[in-house]
Amino acid sequence: MGHIRGWLVRTEEKSSLFGKIIIGAFVLANVLDGVLTYFGVMRWGLEAEANPIIAGVISLMGVVVGLTVVKLVAVELGTLFYWNGFHNLLVILTIYFMFAVGSWTYLFLTL
Secondary structure (H helix, E strand, C coil): CHHHHHHHCCCCCCCCHHHHHHHHHHHHHHHHHHHHHHHHHHHHCHHHCCCHHHHHHHHHHCHHHHHHHHHHHHHHHHHHHHHCCCHHHHHHHHHHHHHHHHHHHHHHHHC
16 A cells, blocks of 8 residues: 555655646646536536536535535645645546546537
């Protein structure tokens, strides 16, 4: 387990340029995903959201409040990862969110 943690944690200072760039990209990816999810759910309904956890939160709280809560939690967790030096993990999560943005973009351009 220490081997995995060693890879996920960068040994650089928290204020490194890499860390600042990746936390900015992570926040931007989450904002874009939230906005596109909002428009996707408003256009095609809740069925358009592939993540059952997010769909459940939206169904309980409504689209605006649900997405706001989910994205604030995601950004907060990302910030905790950043402050604890898990910069490589943030890279992986940012790539995941960028795939979500790409999927939404594809749907909007083709349907």
